[in-house]
Amino acid sequence: MDLxxxxxxxxxxxxxxxxxxxxxxxxxxxxxIDLADPPKWFLDISPFGKVPVLRVDGETxxxxxxxxSEYIDEVFPGRLHPADPLQRALNRSWIEFGSxxxxxxxxxINAKTADKFEDIHADLLEKLQQLEGILGPGPYFxxxxxxxxxxxxxxxxxxxxxxxxxVEVYAKTDLPKTARxxxxxxxxPAVQRSQAPHFAELxxxxxxxxxxxxxxxxxxx
Ligand SMILES: N[C@@H](CCC(=O)N[C@@H](CS)C(=O)NCC(=O)O)C(=O)O
Numbered sequence: 001m002d003l004x005x006x007x008x009x010x011x012x013x014x015x016x017x018x019x020x021x022x023x024x025x026x027x028x029x030x031x032x033i034d035l036a037d038p039p040k041w042f043l044d045i046s047p048f049g050k051v052p053v054l055r056v057d058g059e060t061x062x063x064x065x066x067x068x069s070e071y072i073d074e075v076f077p078g079r080l081h082p083a084d085p086l087q088r089a090l091n092r093s094w095i096e097f098g099s100x101x102x103x104x105x106x107x108x109i110n111a112k113t114a115d116k117f118e119d120i121h122a123d124l125l126e127k128l129q130q131l132e133g134i135l136g137p138g139p140y141f142x143x144x145x146x147x148x149x150x151x152x153x154x155x156x157x158x159x160x161x162x163x164x165x166x167v168e169v170y171a172k173t174d175l176p177k178t179a180r181x182x183x184x185x186x187x188x189p190a191v192q193r194s195q196a197p198h199f200a201e202l203x204x205x206x207x208x209x210x211x212x213x214x215x216x217x218x219x220x221x
Pocket of ligand 1: 008010011012013035048049050051052063064065066
């Protein structure tokens with residue numbers, strides 16, 4: 001099977017699919033595009049004009065990170081979705097919640113003023129508190145087994161770590177389960193390998209380019 005994942009280096013949704021592919025030790029190629037100037041061939045194959053898109057055997061196009069990850073999970077050995085349908089549904093619900101948390105990080109980066117930034121930061125904090133309330137003892141979302149929910153949240157935690165160098169995103173003592181989960185996920189080899197070595201630099205550059213409140217907190221170069 002030939003798998004080509006169309007990617008934008010900074011996209012957390014792409015990263016979810018990459019983590020799943022790496023965790024499964026699947027062979028795939030990664031094609032990076034510039035989302036600021038997307039090539040026509042990409043716009044022709046991506047129904048929403050978004051990454052990630054998975055091209056299977058050179059012709060079939062699958063889109064939406066959750067769908068791509070589930071497909072990868074189904075075709076490679078070692079299931080990363082729980083066997084129990086209710087637990088599977090719960091995981092899918094919380095994966096969707098993780099996407100809403102990611103949206104808050106985009107909004108934080110785009111916030112032009114400190115006040116606006118603080119409003120959005122409060123929205124994110126409220127979501128992280130909700131998450132803390134449903135987390136189990138860990139180390140992973142479902143306990144001992146790494147799952148697609150873990151693959152879905154790792155990109156969020158990678159970004160919160162970087163944002164945490166600029167502002168206190170959350171106090172680890174207030175959200176101890178979240179903090180432990182984040183630490184566990186960021187140490188998983190597939191998560192570490194899913195991220196470009198120059199990721200922090202790219203992320204800072206994106207913050208700088210947005211020229212919002214967060215950009216003003218970056219160290220001067
Ligand atoms: N729900 C989608 C979200 C993907 C998404 O928003 N990707 C962003 C990059 S991180 C994108 O392609 N944006 C381009 C656009 O909206 O035009 C998924 O989970 O795959």
